[in-house]
Amino acid sequence: MRERIAADLARARERSRLLTDAVDDHDLVRQHSKLMSPLVWDLAHVGNQEELWLVRDVGGREPVRADIDELYDAFKHARADRPQLPLLGPAEARRYVGEVRTKVLDVLDRVPLEGRRLVENGFAFGMVVQHEQQHDETMLATHQLRVGAPVLDAPPPPPGGPVGPDEVLVPGGPFTMGTSTEAWALDNERPAHQAVTDPFFIDTTPVTNGAYLEFVADGGYDDPRWWSEAGWAHVRKAGLVAPRFWERQGDRWYRTAFGVTAPLDPRQPVVHVCFHEAAAYAKWAGKRLPTEVEWEKAARFDPATGRSRRYPWGDEEPTERHANLGQRHLSPAPVGAYPAGASPLGVHQLIGDVWEWTSSDFHGYTGFEVFPYAEYSQVFFGPEYKVLRGGSFGSDQAAVRATFRNWDYPIRRQIFAGFRCARDAKREELT
Numbered sequence: 521m522r523e524r525i526a527a528d529l530a531r532a533r534e535r536s537r538l539l540t541d542a543v544d545d546h547d548l549v550r551q552h553s554k555l556m557s558p559l560v561w562d563l564a565h566v567g568n569q570e571e572l573w574l575v576r577d578v579g580g581r582e583p584v585r586a587d588i589d590e591l592y593d594a595f596k597h598a599r600a601d602r603p604q605l606p607l608l609g610p611a612e613a614r615r616y617v618g619e620v621r622t623k624v625l626d627v628l629d630r631v632p633l634e635g636r637r638l639v640e641n642g643f644a645f646g647m648v649v650q651h652e653q654q655h656d657e658t659m660l661a662t663h664q665l666r667v668g669a670p671v672l673d674a675p676p677p678p679p680g681g682p683v684g685p686d687e688v689l690v691p692g693g694p695f696t697m698g699t700s701t702e703a704w705a706l707d708n709e710r711p712a713h714q715a716v717t718d719p720f721f722i723d724t725t726p727v728t729n730g731a732y733l734e735f736v737a738d739g740g741y742d743d744p745r746w747w748s749e750a751g752w753a754h755v756r757k758a759g760l761v762a763p764r765f766w767e768r769q770g771d772r773w774y775r776t777a778f779g780v781t782a783p784l785d786p787r788q789p790v791v792h793v794c795f796h797e798a799a800a801y802a803k804w805a806g807k808r809l810p811t812e813v814e815w816e817k818a819a820r821f822d823p824a825t826g827r828s829r830r831y832p833w834g835d836e837e838p839t840e841r842h843a844n845l846g847q848r849h850l851s852p853a854p855v856g857a858y859p860a861g862a863s864p865l866g867v868h869q870l871i872g873d874v875w876e877w878t879s880s881d882f883h884g885y886t887g888f889e890v891f892p893y894a895e896y897s898q899v900f901f902g903p904e905y906k907v908l909r910g911g912s913f914g915s916d917q918a919a920v921r922a923t924f925r926n927w928d929y930p931i932r933r934q935i936f937a938g939f940r941c942a943r944d945a946k947r948e949e950l951t
């Protein structure tokens with residue numbers, strides 16, 4: 521276990537380094553969007569959380585830099601205000617995170633991984649790994665918002681392939697949702713409990729750029745019939761006409777990703793749409809968004825055994841054959857690119873590619889217990905956040921699984937979010 525933790529910590533740091541070394545000091549300290557922190561804030565914040573949990577709490581050691589805790593407390597300063605803070609500069613931030621990591625590796629060598637819930641199965645280390653990877657995904661989103669010559673590079677995703685029918689029927693009845701056994705699952709994924717659905721259809725793949733373009737071309741953004749009241753108010757006020765980073769030149773559409781503008785790939789899942797856009801498309805298509813319960817059932821339920829799997833393909837950890845994860849590529853992969861990652865019912869690309877908006881508000885499951893602190897998820901419970909599932913091409917495998925829950929405001933578009941549709945099964949479709 522210690523080896524796995526050390527490898528996961530190293531992989532996260534390798535990625536943080538790549539994302540911060542890719543740009544110069546000026547780009548590290550400036551704010552690329554009001555929605556985001558300066559990259560140098562994310563870097564030192566990652567180190568500060570690691571220090572708080574692993575050096576001080578788990579390790580019981582003296583603080584490395586108690587004086588900066590307040591600066592890097594995400595609850596104390598809004599992202600828009602962070603550039604004005606007396607932050608550590610790039611060189612200082614790099615030195616700080618390195619010093620913390622050296623101490624953490626020493627703690628990892630010495631501390632017993634049992635006897636206290638926080639360290640059982642390496643939980644606190646897993647939490648810190650996931651935290652760094654989540655900030656790496658946030659930093660990747662900052663890169664997407666950055667204006668300038670491209671600085672990131674990665675091979676293109678694998679080609680698409682056949683996916684079978686457009687939608688599959690998920691049988692009604694109970695299944696096990698959430699987990700009580702996944703070692704690094706966060707408090708909001710717990711506990712395992714029984715959830716029940718009616719039979720429903722879910723799209724075999726996320727909605728593609730090509731399908732979404734039909735909605736745009738059909739005047740979807742100008743037609744209040746497809747939008748909720750809040751969605752229509754937002755689309756008007758914000759002046760939305762297409763997904764973020766799309767641009768029309770003549771009669772062709774282009775998409776800009778990480779500084780590179782290219783013709784829209786009609787087979788790739790649409791990305792950078794907000795919840796309201798996803799819900800409007802679904803209504804236009806005669807469907808709806810899946811609930812969070814439906815999404816998890818489609819992702820985990822194996823009708824042959826009645827069991828819920830860790831991932832759509834089974835219980836094995838993701839590999840590059842299963843899913844587009846870990847910033848291995850800089851875009852979602854065309855549909856059908858991961859046949860080995862399909863669920864038993866034949867649903868593709870549930871994990872990786874794009875986060876998928878669901879219709880559900882973010883709440884604790886029945887039996888929810890805060891662990892290890894309320895600010896992890898409990899303070900976000902409520903109707904203002906919608907749940908997203910499945911992770912994106914920018915999510916690391918340590919920070920996503922079929923039980924993993926993400927949440928954001930329904931107007932957010934800078935995250936790597938798309939969606940798939942679902943619909944109720946009609947009685948005559950069940951025989």
Ligand SMILES: [Fe+2]
Pocket residue numbers: 565569594651655
């Ligand atoms: Fe954080």
